[in-house]
Amino acid sequence: MSRTVPFPTTRYQGSKQRLIPFLDGVISRLSFRSAVDVFGGTGVVSHYLKRLGKQVHFNDALRSSHATGVALIENDAATLDLERARELTRAAPGRAYDDVIARTYRDVYFLPEEDRWLDVTIQNVQSMDNRFERALALHALFQACLMKRPFNLFHRKNLSVRLADVQRSFGNKTTWERPFEALFVKAIESANRAVFDNGLRHTATCLDALACPLDAELVYLDPPYVRADGATFSYADGYHFLEGLTRYEEWPDRVDARRKHRPFKVDGSPFERASSHGEALFALLERARACPLVVLSYRTDGAPSIAALEAALEAQGRDVAVHVKRSSYALSTRASGEVLVVGARTRG
Numbered sequence: 015m016s017r018t019v020p021f022p023t024t025r026y027q028g029s030k031q032r033l034i035p036f037l038d039g040v041i042s043r044l045s046f047r048s049a050v051d052v053f054g055g056t057g058v059v060s061h062y063l064k065r066l067g068k069q070v071h072f073n074d075a076l077r078s079s080h081a082t083g084v085a086l087i088e089n090d091a092a093t094l095d096l097e098r099a100r101e102l103t104r105a106a107p108g109r110a111y112d113d114v115i116a117r118t119y120r121d122v123y124f125l126p127e128e129d130r131w132l133d134v135t136i137q138n139v140q141s142m143d144n145r146f147e148r149a150l151a152l153h154a155l156f157q158a159c160l161m162k163r164p165f166n167l168f169h170r171k172n173l174s175v176r177l178a179d180v181q182r183s184f185g186n187k188t189t190w191e192r193p194f195e196a197l198f199v200k201a202i203e204s205a206n207r208a209v210f211d212n213g214l215r216h217t218a219t220c221l222d223a224l225a226c227p228l229d230a231e232l233v234y235l236d237p238p239y240v241r242a243d244g245a246t247f248s249y250a251d252g253y254h255f256l257e258g259l260t261r262y263e264e265w266p267d268r269v270d271a272r273r274k275h276r277p278f279k280v281d282g283s284p285f286e287r288a289s290s291h292g293e294a295l296f297a298l299l300e301r302a303r304a305c306p307l308v309v310l311s312y313r314t315d316g317a318p319s320i321a322a323l324e325a326a327l328e329a330q331g332r333d334v335a336v337h338v339k340r341s342s343y344a345l346s347t348r349a350s351g352e353v354l355v356v357g358a359r360t361r362g
């Protein structure tokens with residue numbers, strides 16, 4: 015890898031951050047100039063590909079992930095001054111602020127004063143003119159929110175977990191108690207360090223995978239994981255609060271008030287339901303038929319099976335290689351390992 019630009023530490027379900035060396039061992043040997051990262055998430059794989067000197071198209075269906083893609087992949091020069099970042103967290107004299115979060119999420123995720131801080135900061139961020147600086151601020155705001163959440167998620171109304179005065183085997187009370195402003199500015203600093211130019215133009219889109227242009231020599235797929243027993247994780251549910259931040263005006267009309275954790279309602283993804291995941295994944299592979307290289311991140315116990323995915327890629331006239339990285343609990347009976355399936359078009 016030609017560059018050593020650090021990627022910010024993120025807290026995101028299924029992030030490939032710790033697996034970059036494994037991916038690099040496989041991907042750096044392939045010959046390609048451009049890549050599309052269809053389920054981009056934190057952007058860590060796109061950033062790796064950018065460091066590798068490739069032209070990168072980042073995509074993710076969530077607007078929160080898209081903002082990170084704009085900030086850290088598409089953006090090649092803009093950074094955010096730290097004093098300016100601090101100013102974003104203070105109410106501007108004379109400006110009237112809405113209180114969507116304070117009135118919708120009282121005692122759900124954050125303390126009342128933290129809800130008010132979020133209401134002010136997000137409205138200041140929305141008013142920023144420069145789209146790259148705005149995306150950097152959004153990215154940092156998301157990181158600050160995740161750092162303050164038990165399990166780094168919004169899937170439950172569980173502020174009480176953070177407040178309970180008990181011995182815990184999980185979580186990070188020290189981080190939870192740090193002021194939002196300090197976490198936000200720290201996240202801006204890390205994001206600023208990740209901004210760089212590799213001499214090529216990159217794009218970030220916010221599309222469903224089945225509508226995303228697969229306009230590159232390498233298609234990288236890291237879809238939501240569905241275990242063989244049908245267990246799934248919904249990104250739309252786990253990160254709904256960040257989605258609300260990206261759509262602040264619409265937020266009150268999109269809250270599902272019947273549920274305790276008041277999720278922001280978004281259209282469900284076919285990749286996040288066990289009943290439609292397989293069909294969606296095969297349809298996506300079919301859409302990638304013309305692309306020279308398909309690289310799929312997967313797990314040994316995923317559904318559909320690796321054998322079925324291999325067969326689908328071979329039927330397109332590809333040579334298929336399966337690289338397995340066993341995880342530390344590989345010897346247990348529920349062995350599960352990270353896999354990279356590489357389908358290279360050499361025939362047909």
Ligand SMILES: C[S@@+](CC[C@H](N)C(=O)[O-])C[C@H]1O[C@@H](n2cnc3c(N)ncnc32)[C@H](O)[C@@H]1O
Binds near residue numbers: 073
């Ligand atoms: C396993 S994560 C990707 C993690 C990413 N490679 C990383 O290292 O951060 C799967 C991602 O797919 C996104 N996603 C789910 N359904 C999608 C769809 N239909 N189209 C595009 N993205 C989708 C989720 O928002 C989530 O960010």
